């Protein structure tokens with residue numbers, strides 16, 4: 001069902017996002033730029049930089065994140081938990097993904113925000129170049145990004161016109177969310193981190209410290225070489241930002257090292 005809520009330029013908009021390797025960041029930027037080009041006052045905030053959240057100052061919030069394991073990262077759920085209860089503010093959300101989310105997070109997020117008092121406007125998913133397993137050829141990557149950016153503009157136009165919906169597929173949403181949540185819970189175990197967390201090729205690492213300063217959960221220390229700790233959220237940013245291509249993982253082979261063009265960390 002469409003929201004039928006039309007947005008007006010006097011409504012303040014804040015778009016919060018998390019992005020591991022830049023796909024969500026460039027879509028979030030496009031969404032904010034499009035709102036601003038239509039006379040709205042929209043602000044972009046990276047949730048990694050958020051200490052306090054004052055939703056009261058914004059009539060509409062947007063939340064963007066990458067799909068990971070058919071859900072999203074614990075850092076996003078921590079952020080959601082910090083949001084205070086509101087009284088009828090509007091919310092929209094979007095994710096970026098390489099293949100499919102299987103719609104689990106869409107339903108769960110709607111419930112979380114509705115329980116906090118938000119009126120939900122619309123949810124959109126953007127298929128972007130995957131940042132794990134396979135490296136798409138450059139032209140396919142570019143095609144996906146261009147399409148994503150065009151769809152981000154359409155998303156904003158439809159939001160403004162009240163022409164979007166946010167579906168919650170009964171049972172499927174809950175089952176998928178629970179499955180992926182269980183998947184992420186096991187990442188906290190030491191054995192899991194030992195097997196799957198990122199590995200540093202010490203012959204390539206020159207201890208520049210970039211990975212450490214960019215890791216969203218401060219999970220890397222650099223002394224003589226970079227050392228990855230046991231709290232990895234598998235966002236793959238360190239893999240993409242390392243100038244020596246010294247970091248890789250089981251799902252991020254040495255040939256991949258993805259970072260969205262134009263993204264800034």
Ligand SMILES: Cc1cc2nc3c(=O)[nH]c(=O)nc-3n(C[C@H](O)[C@H](O)[C@H](O)COP(=O)(O)O)c2cc1C
Pocket residue numbers: 018019020021022023024025065066067068069070071096097098099100101128129130131132234235236260
């Ligand atoms: C650990 C991990 C798990 C992922 N799981 C999924 C998934 O379940 N479904 C999917 O379509 N894409 C998945 N992806 C791909 C990302 O969702 C996709 O590349 C996304 O656009 C990355 O956004 P970012 O660059 O903002 O981090 C996964 C990526 C990573 C690193």
Ligand code: SF4
Pocket residue numbers: 200204205206207208209210211212222225226241242243244245246247
């Ligand atoms: S960014 Fe790469 S080279 Fe620099 S400290 Fe990290 S692993 Fe080593």
Ligand code: SF4
Pocket residue numbers: 198214215216217218219220228231232233234235236237238239
């Ligand atoms: S260690 Fe790398 S993959 Fe793990 S959370 Fe930090 S930046 Fe992300």
